[in-house]
Amino acid sequence: MTEILYRKWRPRTFDEVAGQEHVTATLKNALASNRVAHAYLFAGPRGTGKTTTGRLLGKALNCRNRKDGEPCNECESCAAFLAGRAMDLIELDAASNRGIDEIRSLRDKVAFAPGAGDYKVYLIDEVHMLTEAAFNALLKTLEEPPPHAVFVLATTEPHKLPATIASRCQRFDFRRAPLAAMVGNLERICAGEGIRCGPQALELIARSATGSHRDAVNLLDQLATSYGNDLTVEHVRAGLGLIGDERAGKLARLAIVGDLAGGLTLIAAVRDDGLDLRQFQRELVDELRGLLLVKSGLEPAEGVTQERLQDLRAAVASVPTARLLAALRAFGEADLKTDPNSTLPLDIALAECVLAMEAPEARPAQARPASPAAGQDAAGGGARVGVAPSTPLPDAGPPPLPAEAAAARSLRPQPAGREPPAEAAPARPVLPPSTPADPTLAASRARLRTMYERARGGGFPQVAALLNSACDIIQADEHEVVFGFKYPVHATKASEKQNLETLAAVVSEVLGRAATVRCVHDPNVEPWNQRQPAARSPLVRVAQEMGGRILSPGGEDQA
Known part of the structure; x- marks a missing residue:
């Protein structure tokens, strides 16, 4: 049977161990000066040369014609090591021989003299797998071994070794190869x-x-x-199974120039071709990172061609750094773990980074609240964009103050002999059909995070992604809950029949009552996941320390 390449081309000298010069140079100097330690700890990722270096150390220690620390690979001892029949190299796989009996057997044999060379080398691979009792049995032998014994402990997880073992070894950390x-x-x-x-x-x-x-x-x-x-x-x-750079690079350029339609079409084409979306996302993020590095004046990777560098520079010549960073963050945070076959996380990431560029221009100016004339009812106007106006609220006095203002006002001293000013005198702002002062709306908003977690944990990744976008509950009563989405693409996606039915089921389950759901576009909505609870405000905490209280939506006092 043909020998596989990684065994056939295992390094035969220290100089052939690529990428670990800091280890091999030290070992060669120790061999050349006869200052070899009695125990070594080789730690590092898999496939970096730990076991190979341990075998080379054993071969060099027993080589008769060693030169500058390197084995000759010609003497009888080197030939035995190369053929895999050296009697003085004892290898132990601690993953399958991890008990105290195996270590006791090894300890009893350490005292025997070498069979052919000058040293017996004990190579214990994956040493972190040994049991606590096995480590204790090895400890004394490792501390005071016979003069002819050298221990090499190899591990991928050095933090699992007892300190008493690690402190008795010379440690070498193997790095991932450049x-x-x-x-x-x-x-x-x-x-x-x-x-x-x-x-x-x-x-x-x-x-x-x-x-x-x-x-x-x-x-x-x-x-x-x-x-x-x-x-x-x-x-x-x-x-x-790699995907061509062309489509990943093309999508990166569509995202930073704001071509939403072209980007969505390309993502759908990648899905229809049956390509791995997670691999496509990795290549897309690498491409965006390369564009960001070039924009910063750096080269994206070592050995990049001049043609590739010129192409990247041309792509970012007129693109602001902030736009590149927004695209890199949006696609880097897209979660494809739950459903790797769904393009929705990539669609949302593209929409967010594209629409974020349009938001400063498209966002309307915030109008100051109008002061209605005396005797007029101001509670019925000002419906939000995309929300059908409902029945005007009855004039029941001014809306309750926010938690911070209420706490601060309750602590403000009033001059003696002076009545506090009437609350109805100031003009009231125009309210939308539902306001945060509405207990039903406030209670529904308070359960939004639970709705998101229920959708994510219940196997509805598309609905969870939509709930985690820029949205909030803008209207709620006993029978209906209205979600406002900042971007129209999210509102359209959420209004699809399957997503709407799933969202209604999640809302009804969390609120404990049957409720219909509508999803509308509201460019002025403040995302719920960026809202700071009043109880976390420093002003409210100070007010609470001085005796103030927060009124919950249900009317109960919270200390």
Whole structure:
């Protein structure tokens, strides 16, 4: 059977361990000066060379013709290590041999002299998996081992090791391999195996491996098996399931120039082609990040071509940095985990970053409340945009004061012998059909977060995304609840039959009564998830400390 590439091309010298020069240089100096420690701790992510470096250390310690700390790979001892039959290298997988009996057996054998070389090297992989009793059994041997014993402990989770174990070892932290080092290692393997693969394709493989040499070589082996020894960028993209940069880059440019219709059409096309939306989102965010870096005067990635750099610069030449940041934040926060096949999170992210550019121009000026003439009833006018006016409210006196103003006024001293001013004298502002002073509206608004969490936890990601957008309850009574959405695309989406029925079911369940739901466009709505509760206000907290109280919507006092 053919040997897989990552085992066939395992490094034979310290110099071949790519990307870990800070470790290999120290070990070579220790070997050259005969100052090898009795215990080492190799910590780092998977596939970065911990086990390989431990084997190289054992081979170099027993090499008869070692030069500058490097093994010769020619003597009898090196040949035994290369063939995997060295008697003086004892490997233990702590993930499957984690009990105290295995460690006791190892401890009893440590005293025996080496079979062929000068040192016996004990390589314990995934050492953090040992039990507490096993660590205790290893502790004394690790502290005072025989002169011929060297321990190498390898782990991906060093924080799980007891401090008594870690403090008795020299620790080396292996890092994720840099992109250039991984590409260089892949080029070396391709040259030895006769695989023709361009630098761009090798870079794609290295990026997909996320710093793991073993993963990168395995991917190269898999691609060569699938497509032969002539690998192109298209082969690599198809084999790794990557989406072409063209549509991700095109959507990024549509978002920053404000083309909502074109962006929504492109997202739908990506979905209809059966592509992975999460991978598409990752590439889109990478593209937007590259645009932001170029706008800041930096290069998006090492080794980028001049043509690519000029294309990015042209795309952001007339785009403000704030607009790039808004698009990057909107698409970066789009949640595709709940339903990875739904385009709604991407649709909403696109709409928010596009409409945010139009909001400062389209937002109407806030009119001051009019003062009606004496004897006029002002409670019936001023319906919100998109909300049908209801029956005018009866003139029942001025609206209650907000919590902060009420608390501050209750604490303000009145001069002796002077009656407080009448509350009905100041002109009352024009109220919409439902105001925050309405107990039913206030109670409904207070349950909005519960509605959002119920929709999200109940398997309704589209409704949850809509409730988490710029919206609020703008009107409520015993039979109907009206949601106002700041952007028309959200109001239209929420008014679709399926979403409206789901939203009505969630609202009825949370409020405990049957209620119909309407969704309308209201450009002046203040998003509920940005509203600060009165109880969190510093002014109200001071008023409470001085004896003030907040009246809840139901009329009960809250201390």
